Amino acid sequence: MARSTASVPAGAPTTGTAPSVPSPTLTGRLAAEALGTFLLVLGGVGTAVFAANFPDAESNTLGVGFLGVALAFGLTVLVGAYAFGPVSGGHFNPAVTLGLAAAGRFAWRDAPGYLVAQLVGGVIGSSVVAAIAAGGEGDFFTAAREGGFASNGFGEHSPGGFGLGAAILTEVVLTAVFLLVILGTTARVAAPGLAPLAIGLSLTLIHLISIPVTNTSVNPARSLASAIWGGGDALAQLWVFLVFPVVGGLVAGFLYRPLFGRSMTE
Template structure:
């Protein structure tokens, strides 16, 4: 496999050959699925199952929803676009040499647009819900990420910063390892989906789990002024974690292939 094919795709099976417009459509649809499924579960389930004793079930359901949407999306759209659905993943894949830097901007735009359309669709559904449902969901933050009052367990801003860097970094490492052009596996989607589920199980209590700026933007625009004020943390720190992981993976693990060829 040539170096150019490694740069062109983050999944095993050869370079991506679809035109850029087709790949952007796949990224938009995949991000729509992630936000509609994950944020939708968070908004609808957490605002419906409010009886004592149901919180843990909702917590697990939300984590599974995010993981399942990525698992399904990777198999449905991954062969077309690489299945990023996340600006941090796109930037990390570029840092690792798996995605051309020229595609990063268009991919991020497609992901953000797909996510915002999904949260807008959820809001439109809420308009036809029970009386007062939508204002209550928005007052509760609309599944936005945050710290202090917006943290489910009251964690502060430094906690959100640290956990977003660590978990996004490890998420990117899982993606790069499972989809490696030579060492990857046909079950990469399962590994990635389960990794995202685990990430949510860890960090929902801390900051509602971002690891994805597109998901954070999509929820925050309907989550109220405080969610928008805190949004910058969930744009900056997942990207830092992904870039660190991408550069580190290329140096530590892909370098072993280059050394073996010499």
């Protein structure tokens, strides 16, 4: 996930002898955010719906399980960051956009457009997954919806039966950790070419921790995308996964500069 290009004003002077590179247009950046979020949902939610249990939950001889789903989300962020990060900064997550803005690394004025693009991209991604599921054998689509369509949840809708308090704490803490990794690996003093790898692996780790607790959100766009196909229960609990990842992102963003100093935030 590259440093956001939105933080570099168009026409700003460059250092050294390298030629000036025009900044991407706002339309291009929004398209990149939509495509990156589409890829994240298609890869992550698609793996959860089609491959977590295969051929079925009772005889799961070929399914990838929690580990495979965690890797799928991490890999989609890694690939998306390399592909679209140079254009938009590779946020693909409203909590990331708002956290970067809180840290002074992204313009607040550009945040609404990014959020809309991410939400739209995510919904298109889950809709493609749903369209593919509708072509499955027998009642595959119905079963996927009844199983929550990889939605996030707590209580009886948590994979491990964890309650609301555990879900809130998990989403706030792990989203904050995710933001701290992003901010650290995309700081000017960091090695930018390795940032997507570190960020993708950190998201994999986050999923390994929290899939049993909430089915892992840390991303409101991902949560909305799956909930619209997960049905009433998923939509009823969606507020937790819209609000608390954002809280975690904002906490990390506002704390980053006081904790690590201005040089790390530039």
